[in-house]
Amino acid sequence: MLRVRPVHFTSRTEQWKQLLTALGMVKTEDDGGWQVFDSGSGRLALHTAEVGSGQDGRTVFAVEVGDVGEFARRTNLAALEDGTQRDGTRTAEPVTADHGEACRISAPDGFSFLADKAAHFAQCADADPALAVVAVWYSAEPEAAARTLLHIGARPRPVPDNDETADFTAKNGGVLLVRPASGPPRPGLGFEYDGGLEPLQERLTAAGFSASLTEEAFGSTLHVANPDAGGANAPATVWISQQRPMR
Incomplete structure (x- = not known):
């Protein structure tokens, strides 16, 4: 299995909980400083951070898998077969993280992320089925980043333009995007919505959140x-893009 589940560190857990609830997500795990929310497709974990710390407002790119050992084996085999993995290096390495069993994936651009063993497998049926969690990988080497996502079993989906962007879906929920960017590789967080955004905007406004709608080249956001x-690690807004129709 493969499911998108980034981790967002924040000192404003209650405000994030209110936002995610307004988006139609449902809390499915609660261990004090660790809370997990399900969307219709993909999950987001909230991790408590100290106010003003280096972690506060930061998102970590991450996925969930079923069998960590088997996931590592398949990922390394895929990297070996396309020539990415050489000189005894491993793309995927099982590790023991402070939260349990996991696998670290290391990419040619220097980016790395964890595939954690899923605590539970079923997606919450009460979550808004139109909402998907989106994890973004910004990289100066987008082709290498895209190959790494292929190695972990992400499924390519069509993109509207023949450029360096790459879109993927995960078998068990969520969206993974690769976007070209200068500088060191970094993660990003967003959402997609399968349907008109105006009703969602009204729902967010009713919940007390300021939300503005913009028309962009390939759809509304x-x-x-x-x-x-206001924090050092946080953009001014959280974005929700209208899901593009598949071609």
Whole structure:
């Protein structure tokens, strides 16, 4: 299995909980400083951070898998077969993280992320089925990043333009995007919505969140005030893009 489940560190857990609930997500895990929310497709984990710390407002790119050992084996085999993995290096390495069993994936651009063993497998049926969690990988080497996502079993989906962007879906939920960017590789967080954004905008506004709708080249995007705005690690808004029709 493969499911998108980034981790967002924040000192404003309650505000994020209110935002995610307004988006139609449902809390499915609660261990004090660790809370997990299900969307219709993919999950997001909230991790408590100290106010003003280096972690506060930061998102970590991450996925969930079923069998960590088997996931590592398949990922390394895929990298070996296409020539990415050489000189005894491993793309995927099982590790023992402070939260349990996991696998670290290391990419040619220097980016790395964890595949954690899923605590539970079923997606919450009460979550808004139109909402998907999106994890973004910004990289100066987008082709290498895209190959790494292929190695972990992500499924390519069509993109509207023949450029360096790459879109993927995960078998068990969520969206993974690769976007070209200068500088060191870094993660990003967003959402997609399968349907008109105006009703979602009304729902967010009714819940007390400032939300503006913009028309962009390939569809509409809703920008919601980020609960972490003003911090060193936080953009001003959280974005929700209208899901493009598959071709």
